[in-house]
Amino acid sequence: MTLILQTIVDGLVLGGLYSLAAIGFSLIFGVMNVVNLSHGIIVLIGSYLSYILWRTLGIDPLLSIPLVMVALFGFGYVYQRGLIQLAVDRSSLLASMLVTFGVALMLRNVLVLIFSPDFKSITPSWAFNFFVIGPITVDLVRISALAASLVLLCLLALVLGYTHMGRVIRATAQQDLAARLCGVNARHVYGLTFGVSAAFAGASGAILGIVLPFSPPDEAHWTINAFVVVTLGGVGSPSGALIGGLLLGLISTATSQAIGPAFPNAMMFLILVIMLLVRPAGLLGNAFSGSR
Amino acid sequence: MMMAGGTLPGMLAQGIAAHRGWIALALAALVLLALAPLYLSPFHVRVAQLFLLSAALAIAWSLLGGFAGYWSFGHTAFIGLGAFVAGLVETGWTWPSPALAFAVGLLAGALACALLAGLIAYPILRLRGIYFAIAMLGVAQVLGELNNSIDAFKGTMGIVLPQLAPRAVEPATFYYYLLLVAAAVTLAIGFAVKVSRLGYGLLSIREDEDTARMLGVPTERYKIQTFVLSAVLTGVLGIIYAHSLGFITAGSVYRTDFSLNMIVYALLGGMGTLIGPVIGAGIMVVLTQIVLGRLLDTHMFITGALLVILVMLAPRGIVGFVKPILARWRGGFR
Numbered sequence: 271m272t273l274i275l276q277t278i279v280d281g282l283v284l285g286g287l288y289s290l291a292a293i294g295f296s297l298i299f300g301v302m303n304v305v306n307l308s309h310g311i312i313v314l315i316g317s318y319l320s321y322i323l324w325r326t327l328g329i330d331p332l333l334s335i336p337l338v339m340v341a342l343f344g345f346g347y348v349y350q351r352g353l354i355q356l357a358v359d360r361s362s363l364l365a366s367m368l369v370t371f372g373v374a375l376m377l378r379n380v381l382v383l384i385f386s387p388d389f390k391s392i393t394p395s396w397a398f399n400f401f402v403i404g405p406i407t408v409d410l411v412r413i414s415a416l417a418a419s420l421v422l423l424c425l426l427a428l429v430l431g432y433t434h435m436g437r438v439i440r441a442t443a444q445q446d447l448a449a450r451l452c453g454v455n456a457r458h459v460y461g462l463t464f465g466v467s468a469a470f471a472g473a474s475g476a477i478l479g480i481v482l483p484f485s486p487p488d489e490a491h492w493t494i495n496a497f498v499v500v501t502l503g504g505v506g507s508p509s510g511a512l513i514g515g516l517l518l519g520l521i522s523t524a525t526s527q528a529i530g531p532a533f534p535n536a537m538m539f540l541i542l543v544i545m546l547l548v549r550p551a552g553l554l555g556n557a558f559s560g561s562r
Numbered sequence: 563m564m565m566a567g568g569t570l571p572g573m574l575a576q577g578i579a580a581h582r583g584w585i586a587l588a589l590a591a592l593v594l595l596a597l598a599p600l601y602l603s604p605f606h607v608r609v610a611q612l613f614l615l616s617a618a619l620a621i622a623w624s625l626l627g628g629f630a631g632y633w634s635f636g637h638t639a640f641i642g643l644g645a646f647v648a649g650l651v652e653t654g655w656t657w658p659s660p661a662l663a664f665a666v667g668l669l670a671g672a673l674a675c676a677l678l679a680g681l682i683a684y685p686i687l688r689l690r691g692i693y694f695a696i697a698m699l700g701v702a703q704v705l706g707e708l709n710n711s712i713d714a715f716k717g718t719m720g721i722v723l724p725q726l727a728p729r730a731v732e733p734a735t736f737y738y739y740l741l742l743v744a745a746a747v748t749l750a751i752g753f754a755v756k757v758s759r760l761g762y763g764l765l766s767i768r769e770d771e772d773t774a775r776m777l778g779v780p781t782e783r784y785k786i787q788t789f790v791l792s793a794v795l796t797g798v799l800g801i802i803y804a805h806s807l808g809f810i811t812a813g814s815v816y817r818t819d820f821s822l823n824m825i826v827y828a829l830l831g832g833m834g835t836l837i838g839p840v841i842g843a844g845i846m847v848v849l850t851q852i853v854l855g856r857l858l859d860t861h862m863f864i865t866g867a868l869l870v871i872l873v874m875l876a877p878r879g880i881v882g883f884v885k886p887i888l889a890r891w892r893g894g895f896r
Contacts, residue, residue, distance in 0.1 A: 305692055360873075371866075372865075372866040372868070372869030372870040373870060378862060494699075535703060536704045536711070539704045542697070543686075543700040547688070
């Protein structure tokens, strides 16, 4: 019983992180149908930015989240307007995916050159505190990671639901022609969406840095995870990403606990393939019209 | 369009007649490539070997990805499956000669690929676009991980494959010729598909699958046939590649970069053409192996940058880039 509870708690913590890391991917996919294969590398850039801030200025990783988000928002906006949009205009959506893959390769190489391919981790002074609830131990690091992820996801849901920018983004996602007819500058909105996506990816990176060690080649893992989360939960909504992420976290910890530590990835993809075949609209079932 | 009754031999004859220039070019290239090991250094023979493998894989991928527009992101599943089934069959029993072992292994590997493709074809081909791509990525990952983690498949331990090259022949040269034959056969099959009824059906699927189906094109059957064909060809190439390595682990044959490279070559050369994947493979292999071979630190950066530049400058691939220029050039002489 204790084991099961502990597995569930660990799975939820991991899942919160997956959700936050995937929401940006899901937004871009939902709003402009672009599959951003450089998403994982943006997550890692967030980790490394937070790492630099912690090492040089001694800023606590949780406090560095807003700084990382602002920096990556700018990066995302410029990246979309300067490159992705051009690629979509000049060729096809599938080709734009290749561009993002190329960018991922480039940035990964840059990260390796700057930070070496070794694993890095961020360990603030409170990293080794933990507390015990009944039979379960919870690290302070993990619980604060989960809390930060949930807070940020709620924040994004509020932004999307109630601000002008959020409304415009949702309108463009639903019908970009209609939105444009109503006076929305669609390209600007695409840029904003990419900015928001990169900002949240960066935030998840900063949080991931305190939970897990990271190195540049991990980026593929985070991109693929984001895809699985989106497929499980449904595209373009924070609630979908949350459900997908938590499920994925639970599945991967439960699999490594019950079957063996080598199998979480295989299980994850098995579920992904089955989900695509049985319920391509995701569990919440929104906006997956393009799949069939 | 006149279909010459629509029978395969009829359409083939028509196709050959219509593409005489290309066929002559392909035969000339074949002769040139067959003579290549005589004057190339061992290093360059290896590069040429990689080129043949890459080009053939890209053509095999193109049957489904280029003609029908179903981009698979997990074709390495068939490379790995073929290689491991062949390896397990060849090392699991004692065979009187390596050649016989190879023949049986080749057959078993190809059969396994056909079986897997046939099993998953119906459900997975109902997915379209990016969802098909990712589902295939998933298939490749699951297969790779299972192969790696289940001891009976020897994915972690690895398999030492029997040496096929006769003692008198340099192994690199031997596999060069084996790959040359395989690449030529793949190209010929690709050509046969392109000019046959199946090829036109696939093109109609790529352009508008629903309309094609409405007009009576058996889209489901065409897609499944092509998927299985593409899988078998990829598997056979994988088996030859595995033998040229001599020793395989799950990590060396289930490689995501194989899957991605097939797409990159086809896209770079020109999607939906047969010469495109060959050109794309040629450019990328020369660039990555020879030009960038010395720049190990920034290798990945330059490959990525090239990819971005190429998609930006030539979104329809080299073929799409050159064709209008050629047409204008020809027009000027008329």
